[in-house]
Amino acid sequence: MLSRACLRGFGLQSLPKRQAYQLARRSVTTDAASSHAEKEDVPDHDEEPFPVKLHDESFETYMLDPPPYTLNTTKKEMKQMYIDMVQTRRMEMAADRLYKEKKIRGFLHLATGQEAVSTGIEHAITKADAIITAYRCHGFALMRGGTVKSIIGELLGHREGIAHGKGGSMHMFAPNFYGGNGIVGAQVPVGTGIAFAHKYTGSKTATITLYGDGASNQGQVFESFNMAKLWNLPVLFGCENNKYGMGTSAARSSALTEYYKRGQYIPGLKVNGMDVLAVKAAVQYGKQYTADDKGPLVIEYVTYRYGGHSMSDPGTTYRTREEIQRMRSTNDPIAGLKSKILDWGVCTEDELKAIDKKAREDVDAEVAEAEKMAPPEPTPKILYEDVYIRGSEPPFLRGRTPDETYYYQ
Amino acid sequence: MSVSRLIRPASRLLSQRSAIPSSIRPSLRRVAPVSVPVIRGYASEAKQTFTVRDALHEALSEELEANEKVFILGEEVAQYNGAYKVTKGLLDRFGPKRVIDTPITESGFCGLAVGAALAGLNPVCEFMTWNFAMQAIDQIINSAAKTHYMSGGIQPCPIVFRGPNGFAAGVAAQHSQDYSAWYGSIPGLKVVAPYSAEDAKGLLKAAIRDPNPVVVLENELLYGQAFPMSAEAQRNDFVIPFGKAKIERPGKDLTIVTLSRCVGLSLDAAEQLKKKYGVEAEVINLRSIKPMDVEAIIKSVKKTGHLLAVESGFPSFGVSSEILALGCEYAFDYFQAPPARVTGAEVPTPYAAKLEEMAFPQVETITNYAAKLLRV
Numbered sequence: 180m181l182s183r184a185c186l187r188g189f190g191l192q193s194l195p196k197r198q199a200y201q202l203a204r205r206s207v208t209t210d211a212a213s214s215h216a217e218k219e220d221v222p223d224h225d226e227e228p229f230p231v232k233l234h235d236e237s238f239e240t241y242m243l244d245p246p247p248y249t250l251n252t253t254k255k256e257m258k259q260m261y262i263d264m265v266q267t268r269r270m271e272m273a274a275d276r277l278y279k280e281k282k283i284r285g286f287l288h289l290a291t292g293q294e295a296v297s298t299g300i301e302h303a304i305t306k307a308d309a310i311i312t313a314y315r316c317h318g319f320a321l322m323r324g325g326t327v328k329s330i331i332g333e334l335l336g337h338r339e340g341i342a343h344g345k346g347g348s349m350h351m352f353a354p355n356f357y358g359g360n361g362i363v364g365a366q367v368p369v370g371t372g373i374a375f376a377h378k379y380t381g382s383k384t385a386t387i388t389l390y391g392d393g394a395s396n397q398g399q400v401f402e403s404f405n406m407a408k409l410w411n412l413p414v415l416f417g418c419e420n421n422k423y424g425m426g427t428s429a430a431r432s433s434a435l436t437e438y439y440k441r442g443q444y445i446p447g448l449k450v451n452g453m454d455v456l457a458v459k460a461a462v463q464y465g466k467q468y469t470a471d472d473k474g475p476l477v478i479e480y481v482t483y484r485y486g487g488h489s490m491s492d493p494g495t496t497y498r499t500r501e502e503i504q505r506m507r508s509t510n511d512p513i514a515g516l517k518s519k520i521l522d523w524g525v526c527t528e529d530e531l532k533a534i535d536k537k538a539r540e541d542v543d544a545e546v547a548e549a550e551k552m553a554p555p556e557p558t559p560k561i562l563y564e565d566v567y568i569r570g571s572e573p574p575f576l577r578g579r580t581p582d583e584t585y586y587y588q
Numbered sequence: 589m590s591v592s593r594l595i596r597p598a599s600r601l602l603s604q605r606s607a608i609p610s611s612i613r614p615s616l617r618r619v620a621p622v623s624v625p626v627i628r629g630y631a632s633e634a635k636q637t638f639t640v641r642d643a644l645h646e647a648l649s650e651e652l653e654a655n656e657k658v659f660i661l662g663e664e665v666a667q668y669n670g671a672y673k674v675t676k677g678l679l680d681r682f683g684p685k686r687v688i689d690t691p692i693t694e695s696g697f698c699g700l701a702v703g704a705a706l707a708g709l710n711p712v713c714e715f716m717t718w719n720f721a722m723q724a725i726d727q728i729i730n731s732a733a734k735t736h737y738m739s740g741g742i743q744p745c746p747i748v749f750r751g752p753n754g755f756a757a758g759v760a761a762q763h764s765q766d767y768s769a770w771y772g773s774i775p776g777l778k779v780v781a782p783y784s785a786e787d788a789k790g791l792l793k794a795a796i797r798d799p800n801p802v803v804v805l806e807n808e809l810l811y812g813q814a815f816p817m818s819a820e821a822q823r824n825d826f827v828i829p830f831g832k833a834k835i836e837r838p839g840k841d842l843t844i845v846t847l848s849r850c851v852g853l854s855l856d857a858a859e860q861l862k863k864k865y866g867v868e869a870e871v872i873n874l875r876s877i878k879p880m881d882v883e884a885i886i887k888s889v890k891k892t893g894h895l896l897a898v899e900s901g902f903p904s905f906g907v908s909s910e911i912l913a914l915g916c917e918y919a920f921d922y923f924q925a926p927p928a929r930v931t932g933a934e935v936p937t938p939y940a941a942k943l944e945e946m947a948f949p950q951v952e953t954i955t956n957y958a959a960k961l962l963r964v
Contacts, residue, residue: 309707311703340740341740342738342739342740342742343740343741344740345737345738345739345740345741346738346739346740350738350739352739352740352742352743357703357706357707357743358735358739358743360730360731361730362726362730362731365699365726365727365730365731366731367699368695368696368697368698368699368700368702368703368727369699369700369702369703369706369727369731370703371696371699371700371703372699372700372701372702372703372704372705372706372707373703373704373706373707374703375700375703375704375707376703376704376707376708376709377707379659379685379704379709380708380709398695399693399695399696399699402691402693402695402696402697402699403696403699403700405691405693405696406690406691406693406696406697406700409691564741565736565737565740565741566736566737566775566776567736567776567778567800568736568744568799568800569741571798571799571800573778573830573831573878573879574831574879575879576775581917581918
């Protein structure tokens, strides 16, 4: 009823028509290998651009002209995308192992299956653009310049971890990467504020503010939509729709599951989040949209998480094993890009095997190094450092007992 | 309220300095925001008094002037000139880029301010009252206070959250809560509660310049109160360091530790104690709740042997509980009587005037309980 009233209110269509529309409409594909390029278009030179034709079911739009269905890429970029996704997955798998070996504490949320989102976004933006996301953040931290060693080091609670062992899995920061936020939905106004700061200082950069399909129902998401549109902020809201908010499917939590339309007065774009090239095309288009001062967009990345919500969730009570198996075997973003690389002759199978091998070995080597790193010394100096900006601390902070009170000078 | 009581502490400061010509405050004159009462005749040294509202206004305009990255946002701060007129005239002077009216969505605009701070700006986020900030408390605590620590020290959050805190007159339960204890308990935050005009200006300016998230708990009932301001405090480089309490009235028999509006009540009570019982109470204005000036409290207790904490928050787990606990931990051997506290009553604030009066400390409440504590 609610969605019906809303739709009426905005003059889209009455319910009977809408139902008809829904029956007829096509959803975006989640085929990871849906893009097409003519083999003869693919140049010899690694950095020479060539056109890729995206599948005509790559996007759906809401009050928005669709992005171009042709994307220019290079062989070098495709190989880099492949390396990025392979490394992200390899890193997540290492985390999975380390957790099961009881070396990682607390919560651990892995993004296996969702690699095309973090990789595709990074390839569409510059280092001056900003990203903020929720707790499923390792891939983004890696893309933003964190090293495998520092990320795994953080998961292991080591001193040389990306947050010096203070943040753990959910709190990772890097230049223009604002975390890694553990409270569902709270990062959305914060990301809007980052975009506000960019506009305030006159930079033409975009802020990618990500949240999940579960968080999309949070009130503060709508508060952010309102301010972003009202003040025309350069923010690309991004709903990573992996179909389940923890164990609650989108349909069981959301009155309207077309998350790209939930900006109501903000144009929306739904993209095949399993195809890294489509993701890049969408975000590139969005970035230009904000740079042209057209304000915010809501982008929905249709993706899938292979694992459970966190390590304690086998991920099979609320969905079928067949569903997971089908996504893994037919829609995998890495396998999809791999087949395109080979089909289009971006490189030979042997070259790709070598790339693959090296990417995995690099990750494995860094994971091994991370495992060897030391945890923070359990000293008061380290416990109390960085509660406040250095030099601006109070004279002392209390410990568990008065005689444990720590004095900064 | 007796004006002479308000004049006394600051007049000591004033007597040490010659009056500074008003030209050093171009900011105030250019806007002429709120009338600056020039009160003569009741205190020879005090040339000028400022209301707390004027002082806050001056702090904001000076800091907006000094730093391009400072901006203020909140409900009705711009065109409406502020729900309590603290931001009056700032829109005209600094324009809509720096003085921003927000929708009535605390969680959203507070989170937006936090994001702007993470990205390098220095926002001043005004809550129409702190009661409404409960909608945004997650952003203040989880997004602002904890980020620097949990990022391993790489992501600062230089932001000020401010607005009126505690009860006002006849606004009943949902608009009358005191949040000092709530914010005072959070590592990573600094929390201040100004009493006088000098406190208000010096603490707010220090808050805006501080690289950490700072919560400024003002008091609506104090906004219109005039206090003398020293020449030093009228300068645009005046700041009050955090973590330093101010002895508003020296004494040798009893230490009253208090904050915000209760400082005024406690000063009146101290006067009563002197008149009725010949008791000299020392009144300590905390100014800063976090960090708290434990040293000043303990030093005073060592002198007086008696501790009374006075606040208007709910009694359980409050600021006064903390003060008593600190007193017991650090000065137990100096107590000549058990430390005591006067707090708000454990009831949601009632509307009817006489009931409201019973819910918060009054001068008599403090005087009588102090007398009981001292057995006079």
